[in-house]
Each structure stands twice: as structure tokens, then as C-alpha cells.
Amino acid sequence: MSHSQEYADLKKWYDETAGERCEDMTSFFDARISGYEEHMSFWSEHYSRIAELIPENAANLLDLGCGTGLELDRIFERFKDIRVTAIDLTESMLEKLREKHGGKNLETVNGDYFLYDFGENVYDVAVSVESLHHFTADKKAGLFKKICRALKPGGIYIECDYIVEHPETEELAFSECKRRRERDGIPEGQYVHFDTPLTLEHELEAMRAGGFGEPALVENLKGTPIIIAKKRGG
Numbered sequence: 001m002s003h004s005q006e007y008a009d010l011k012k013w014y015d016e017t018a019g020e021r022c023e024d025m026t027s028f029f030d031a032r033i034s035g036y037e038e039h040m041s042f043w044s045e046h047y048s049r050i051a052e053l054i055p056e057n058a059a060n061l062l063d064l065g066c067g068t069g070l071e072l073d074r075i076f077e078r079f080k081d082i083r084v085t086a087i088d089l090t091e092s093m094l095e096k097l098r099e100k101h102g103g104k105n106l107e108t109v110n111g112d113y114f115l116y117d118f119g120e121n122v123y124d125v126a127v128s129v130e131s132l133h134h135f136t137a138d139k140k141a142g143l144f145k146k147i148c149r150a151l152k153p154g155g156i157y158i159e160c161d162y163i164v165e166h167p168e169t170e171e172l173a174f175s176e177c178k179r180r181r182e183r184d185g186i187p188e189g190q191y192v193h194f195d196t197p198l199t200l201e202h203e204l205e206a207m208r209a210g211g212f213g214e215p216a217l218v219e220n221l222k223g224t225p226i227i228i229a230k231k232r233g234g
């Protein structure tokens with residue numbers, strides 16, 4: 001079987017880094033906080049676009065995996081008084097977010113979005129940027145169900161995240177992640193920073209499984225899609 005270039009490039013990178021140990025998710029971000037925002041500036045256009053896509057009348061917003069709040073920087077420029085709940089596993093990232101936006105209507109939650117209860121019919125908008133590409137389709141479907149429940153009827157979920165083009169690349173990433181976790185004795189349930197992106201089709205499928213009606217690709221900037229999924233009703 002001949003493999004895609006995407007597969008070949010990833011396989012080559014795995015071979016080159018085969019001996020690297022798995023890094024715990026929070027420790028990974030803690031260790032990289034100083035150069036983090038410069039590194040993420042590649043996606044600056046995405047952050048602006050996400051802010052533009054939020055409906056004019058949005059009053060309550062949930063940010064899942066907010067980090068230092070690069071998307072919130074743009075969102076607060078456009079919506080000065082919006083009420084934001086921002087959740088992240090890594091406290092050092094949240095500290096930086098609070099330093100930047102201390103005067104805003106901002107609640108930060110240091111926690112796991114798979115475990116946290118977001119409530120029901122609370123938010124007009126939920127966003128998640130570059131955070132969910134570490135998890136399986138099944139785990140994401142469960143989270144999408146919670147996001148859908150937390151949105152008001154007609155509310156929207158905007159996701160911008162890393163995807164792969166081919167299912168074979170998706171499978172390769174999951175199998176390499178499994179190999180490294182087993183080798184390093186990582187207990188089930190511990191999050192490690194290892195990218196396991198889905199294909200766009202599988203990402204949309206997980207959103208539908210989570211109860212979103214018509215998730216749609218809004219645009220694909222520099223290979224990173226922005227997807228909007230709407231809660232029925234409203």
C-alpha cells in the first residue's frame with residue numbers, strides 16, 4: 001500500500017523522536033509558558049476570525065482549554081462586557097490570562113473539561129481552540145454532549161483545531177500514542193501531550209454524535225479548520 005505524504009511525514013517524525021518520553025499535559029504547558037504566545041502567533045488570523053464569527057448579541061461565553069486566552073484577547077476587543085467562563089487544566093496558563101484581563105467579566109476554572117459540570121442552557125457561545133486534538137472521537141462525543149447541553153437553544157459552538165487529511169494518518173497517531181504510553185507505563189486516564197488529531201469527517205461525526213445538528217466547516221485557514229455547530233432550537 002502506498003501511503004500519503006502526510007502519513008510519510010508523520011511517520012518520519014515519529015521515527016526521529018521515537019525515544020522521547022511521554023510528557024504529562026500540564027507539565028508540558030507549564031514548561032513552555034514563556035515562549036507560548038509567540039509560538040501560537042501562527043494562528044493569529046484564526047483568533048481574529050473566531051471573534052468575528054460570534055453573534056453580536058452574545059452575552060455569555062464558555063472557553064474550553066483557554067490557555068493564556070489568545071482567542072479571548074480578540075473576543076474582549078469586540079465584546080467589552082461579555083461574561084466569560086474559561087477552563088483549563090494548567091494553572092500557569094490561567095494566571096497569565098488573568099494578568100491580561102483582570103478587569104473583565106471573567107471566571108477562570110482550573111479543571112478538566114471532561115469532568116467539569118457546565119450546567120444547562122447557560123451559554124450563547126462556546127469556543128475551543130487548539131485543545132481537543134489530544135482525545136479520541138468517543139471522548140469528544142461525550143464532551144460535545146455536555147457543550148450542547150450547556151448552550152442555550154440556538155447557541156453555537158466554534159471549534160478551531162488541528163485535523164489530519166487521511167484516516168491512515170489518524171490511525172498512525174493513535175497507535176504511536178498507545179505504543180509510547182504503554183512503554184512509559186502511563187496509567188489510563190492520565191493526559192499526556194501527544195497529538196492525536198481526527199480527520200474533519202470524524203470530528204464532524206463526533207459533533208453529530210454529541211447532539212449537534214449540522215456542524216459545518218466555516219473556513220480552512222492555513223490547513224486549520226474553523227467549525228461551527230449549532231444547538232437545535234432558539
Ligand SMILES: C[S@@+](CC[C@H](N)C(=O)[O-])C[C@H]1O[C@@H](n2cnc3c(N)ncnc32)[C@H](O)[C@@H]1O
Nearest residue numbers: 065066067070088089090111112113129130131
Ligand atoms: C495549545 S493550548 C491552546 C490554548 C488556547 N486555546 C490557545 O489557542 O492559545 C491547549 C490548552 O488546552 C488545555 N487542556 C488540555 N486538555 C484539557 C482538559 N482535559 N481540560 C482542560 N484544559 C485542557 C491545556 O492545559 C492547554 O492550556
